[in-house]
Each structure stands twice: as C-alpha cells, then as structure tokens.
Amino acid sequence: MQASLRGRAHKYGKNVDTDVIIPGKYCNIIDIAELGKHAMEGLDPEYTAKMKPGDLIVADSNFGCGSSREVAPIAIKGSGTSAVIAKSFARIFYRNALNIGLPIFESPEAVDAIDSGDELEIEPAGGVIRNLTKNQTYTAAAFPPFMQSLIDAGGLQPYVEKRLAEKA
C-alpha cells in the first residue's frame, strides 16, 4: 500500500506535452536523477528550483500528450514530484506513469479548485485528495479494475514475471 503523498501544488494548463516535460535534447539520458533536473524545463524552467520533494503537479486536460518517451514520467518522478493530478491524461503517458510508478490522479473537480501553492495531501488507496490550505476534499476517478490490479501487483514487471512463469 502506498503511503500518503503530501506537498505543494504547482499548477499548469491543458495539453502539457512531453516536449516541454522533458525536451528532446535530454532524451539520450538514462540516469533518473539527471533527468529529474530537467523536469518541466520546456514549460517552466524554474520548476526544479522552486519545487520541494513531495510537491505535486496539477494540470488541466490531456497531460502528457505527444511522444511515447517514458523519460517524461521518469523525469517528473526523478525531480522528487510525488504525483500528478490532471483532468485527463494522454494515453501513452498514462500507461507509462503507471508502469514506472509515478502516481497519477484524474480529478477535474480538484484541478478546478486547487491554486498554485496550495498544500495537498493524497491517500492513493481511496483516491482522496485533501486541500489543507482551502480545507476541501476531492475524489479522484477510480482506476479501471485491470489497471488497479496491475498497480496492486506492484506494476507491470511482476505481472510480466508471472506471465513468464505461466508460460515456462
């Protein structure tokens, strides 16, 4: 079971694409910490300087659109960001985030209410998002059952190992 996630919100608009999350020139980097230094650089070059470990990205719809680069969620995770809350996620980013263990939450209600700088706390298990600054509570959409079973199993890797064992 994941621990609760807590930090300040950094709010962005809609269609935050992978080119701004981690610009192409950094895509030959594999090291997670090094990638983390450039998270969100194309959109907000100050992001990694102003954020503290545990902080959250809050964004409008279609977060992570564009390329399939898995280094996009890896860079966000590497920066110390604890989670992303958005109204919706682009398809490949959504899979990648779950596969690498970056917590993501879909909640239009939360995105509309949260302002940059608000202190947030999330209980991942129930998808409960608390805004400690505004004293409000929001609910994130539940993951589809298959996705939830992957998350509960610890991601795609254990799932693959189980399938391999079945085939052997």
Place this chain on the structure above:
Amino acid sequence: MPMTLTEKILARHAGLDAVEPGQIINAKVDLVLANELSAAVAIGVMRQMKGADRVFDREKIALVEDHFVPAKDAQSAKIAKLMKDFAVEQKIKHFFDVGRGGIEHVVLPEEGLVAPGELIVGGDSHTCTYGAFGAFATGMGSTDIAAAFVLGEVWLKVPSSIKLVYNGKPGEMVFAKDIMLKTVGTLGIDGATYRAIEYHGTTVDELSITGRITMANMAIEAGAKNGIFHADAKTIAYVKERTDRDFLVEKADADAHYERVIEIDISSLEPQVACPHTPDNVHPISEVTRDEILVDQVFIGSCTNGYIEDLRVVAEILDGKKIDPRLRVIVNPGSQKVWMQAAEEGILGKLAGAGCVVNTPGCGACFGGHMGTLGDGERCISTTNRNYVGRMGSPKAEVYLASPATCAASALTGRITDPRVAAAVTA
C-alpha cells in the same frame, strides 16, 4: 457481432471471436519495434525482469538506430551501442544501423516488415504509421516494450472507433499532409484520445501508399491509439513486392459501430498550415499568408514526409532555382533507400544546387535532437508532425507544419508561401 477494422484485428490476435470497446485483452504481437532511445530504457527494464533472459522471437523484433545518430555526442554513442550490443547478444534479425536503415517508420514498410492485418507495437508514438497498410499499430513506452520483447504479447484496452469519411478530389497543390492537418485541426489534439481512427472515402481510396502513410502517421497528433486504412490492391502489391510471408486482409463489417462518423469534403480544401504551438492550430494557407511570416529554416523530411514522393515534389518546385539567401533549407531523405533513389533520380543534385543541405536519414531535427536545431527567436516551416513549444530546439522558436510543396514554395521566398503561386516566383 459486427466489428470495426481495429476490433477485428484485435480479436484475432487475442484468440477471441469478438471484442468490444473498453474490453481488456491480451494480444499476440507480430512485430515489436524500438529505436535507441526507447530501447535503452526497455533493455534496462528487461534486465531487471526475473526469467526474462531472451526475447520471445528474434525475428519479430526490429531495432532501428535513428534518433541521435550518427552519434551526436558520447552519451548518444553510448545508448546507440547499448542497443547494438543487445541486438548482437539476442541475435535480433532486423537491426538497422546508420547507412543501412534510416527513420524507423520509413524503414519497416520498405523492408516488408509490415503487412495487412498484423499487430505491431513500437517504442515510438509514430508507430501508428503502419495503419497505412491495414495493420493495427500503436506506440508505447519502454516498460511496455520490454514486456512485449519477452512475452510477445501486450495488454490492450479495445478502443472505440471514429470513422472519418473523405470525399472529393484534392485541388492543385493539396496533398495528404494538408488533408491530415485539416483532420487534426477538426478533431483537436485530444479529439481522438483512446480511440481508433478508421479512414474511409473516395479521396483516400485514390491516395498513394505514401499519402496514406502521411495520414496514418499523424493519427497520434489527435491523441489516437491507432489510425487505420483498409488494405486494397495497392497495399497488397506494395507488401508482396517486399515479403513472401502470409497475411490476412481484414475488413470492417458494414454494420460495425462507430462512436462518431465525420465527413470531410476535400474538393474545396486549400493547402493547410499548423501554426505554433500545437498541431491542431490549423489554418488555410490563404489566411496564414495574409501576414508576411518570414522564416529562418525550412525542414523537409521525417516519418511524415521523408519519402521519395515528397522529395520529387520539392525537387520539382526548386529545380533550377535558388532558395532565399537569408534561409537555410535542410532536407533529410527518410531512409537509405529513399536517399539512394533520390540520388538516382537526380533529386539530391537539384536540391543541393538550389542551396539546400541534404543530410543523412534520421529523426534528429524533428524532435530538437541535432542536425537542424532552432535557436531563440528562430522560425521554421517544416514537413514534420509536431510543433509544441521547444519541439525543434529553443522554447523561444516557432514551428509551422505544412506539406513538402508549401515548405518548398516557402524556401524560394523566405516567407510562408502558397505553393499554388510558387510557379510564378522568380528566384
């Protein structure tokens, strides 16, 4: 149960009689693709998986060095080598280094690795390109690709389908790129998220294979999981020239269910341009050229428009002329085969004679990697597929997306130019 083309292919690969949108399936894959960027991460993930020592089938994996090659720097060389070493270790049959390959999505069809009815996943979002051949093809991240490497199967949520019906004959200097830009502009960049796009209509029936490639390639620009055409006699002839393996041509049922049906009339369509900074910010050329938009760079190439047909159009417009003196024009033939064909037809000489630089095949310029990176305040018109902030380099640069003809016309004048008046330009 009636099914769409995508549903038919997914059902067969899942060993089921029928599937419906929203259903989660385990599907067998016919081919898994990665480039050196997605492979570097995928190989690392595979190394951590217990019991995952070998790929599922060394003949059903394609590895293409194309993003940062010839190596831009030592770090790029390191990941290129990482993939090459893996290819040798696993005895991967379809490994393409520089000089024998090119851009992955140009190379795979050329090499006969894509056929109708097949299911292909790739560690690159433009894997959807292979829908041009009636295959289900979708892009994924590296962890999913690592899973596909070792299992030979992927889990998928069956997408609902959007049917796009194009009718009308394209006008002068209107190409598949213009039709697809119009489509992305109509749908919006999240208009087809989690959906399959199925292309129909007399306009696309008449399109060449290259034109269909251009359109399928940009399905992801509307957020789609895949974009797919029905294979016809043209498709089958193209594929049979390149492979002798068996394939099954699937067809959507006449009463299949589509989430939306959108009809698009092409007869009055002008050349289209996607303006900064999203691929759906699409306007007709007559609107864009109302203002004088000077450009610093013209780029011709990519998995969208790096094909011999595209280079022929550009060469015809530039032949015997000179590009605007304050411009640089960069041309990347999409693959080694396209490069050689262009050389044979005298196209490379014509382009170089007009003042273009002809680069080696690769993805570098399109994603701001190398070989055509934009600086602060620079503006580029490009035949590529994305124009997000910073896509081709500086976040303070601007990228306009257009057809090869519109880019070539703009190369003559140094400003965004309607290709229908290019013939009148004296350069």
